[in-house]
Amino acid sequence: MDDRLERLVRQYRRELLNRDELAGEIVELLHRDRALLPIVAGHADADVRRGAVVFLSEPWPWPDPSRAAVDVLLRDEDPEVRAPMAAVVEARGRPVTELPANGYEVRYLLANADLARTLVDELIAAGDPYTLELLATNPGLPPDVRQAVIRRANPAPGSSADPG
Structure with a gap:
C-alpha cells in the first residue's frame, strides 16, 4: 500500500477531510x-474508489493502467462508485457539445476532444483567433472542417472575413 494514500485515508477517518x-x-x-490508479x-474504502472515478471523469486521456481500473x-x-463510473464511460463516448467558460480544460478540449459539429460551427462563426488556433490543431476534425477553421483564422486580404 502507498504511504501517501494511506495518510489521506487516515486523515479522512479522523474527519480532517470530508468526502x-x-x-x-x-x-x-x-x-x-x-x-x-489500480x-x-x-481500495477497500468506497470513498477512496470514488476518488478514482473523479480522476477518470476529467477530460484528459486516461493513463496506461486505466482500462483495468475502469473495469474494476x-x-x-x-452503486455510488459503479454508477458514476458507468456515466463517465458513457460520456466519453459522446462528442463534447459545450465548453466550460475558460481554463486549461477548454484549451485541452478545443485541441483534442471529439467536438460536436454544431459546437465547431458555433466556434468558427464566433471567429475568436485564439479559439480557432487551438481548434485547427484538433486531430479529430475532418479535413474540410479543419480547412474552414484555417480560412476563418487566416482570412484572405480584402475578403469579408478580413478585419483589416
Missing part, C-alpha cells in the same frame, strides 16, 4: 503518480 476533499486529494495524488480503484470500478459493489 469531497478526500476525492480531490486523491485526484491530485493520481496526477502526480498515475501508477497508483491501487486506488481496488464498473463492477464495484457500491
Whole structure:
C-alpha cells in the first residue's frame, strides 16, 4: 500500500477531510503518480474508489493502467462508485457539445476532444483567433472542417472575413 494514500485515508477517518476533499486529494495524488490508479480503484474504502472515478471523469486521456481500473470500478459493489463510473464511460463516448467558460480544460478540449459539429460551427462563426488556433490543431476534425477553421483564422486580404 502507498504511504501517501494511506495518510489521506487516515486523515479522512479522523474527519480532517470530508468526502469531497478526500476525492480531490486523491485526484491530485493520481496526477502526480498515475501508477497508483489500480491501487486506488481496488481500495477497500468506497470513498477512496470514488476518488478514482473523479480522476477518470476529467477530460484528459486516461493513463496506461486505466482500462483495468475502469473495469474494476464498473463492477464495484457500491452503486455510488459503479454508477458514476458507468456515466463517465458513457460520456466519453459522446462528442463534447459545450465548453466550460475558460481554463486549461477548454484549451485541452478545443485541441483534442471529439467536438460536436454544431459546437465547431458555433466556434468558427464566433471567429475568436485564439479559439480557432487551438481548434485547427484538433486531430479529430475532418479535413474540410479543419480547412474552414484555417480560412476563418487566416482570412484572405480584402475578403469579408478580413478585419483589416
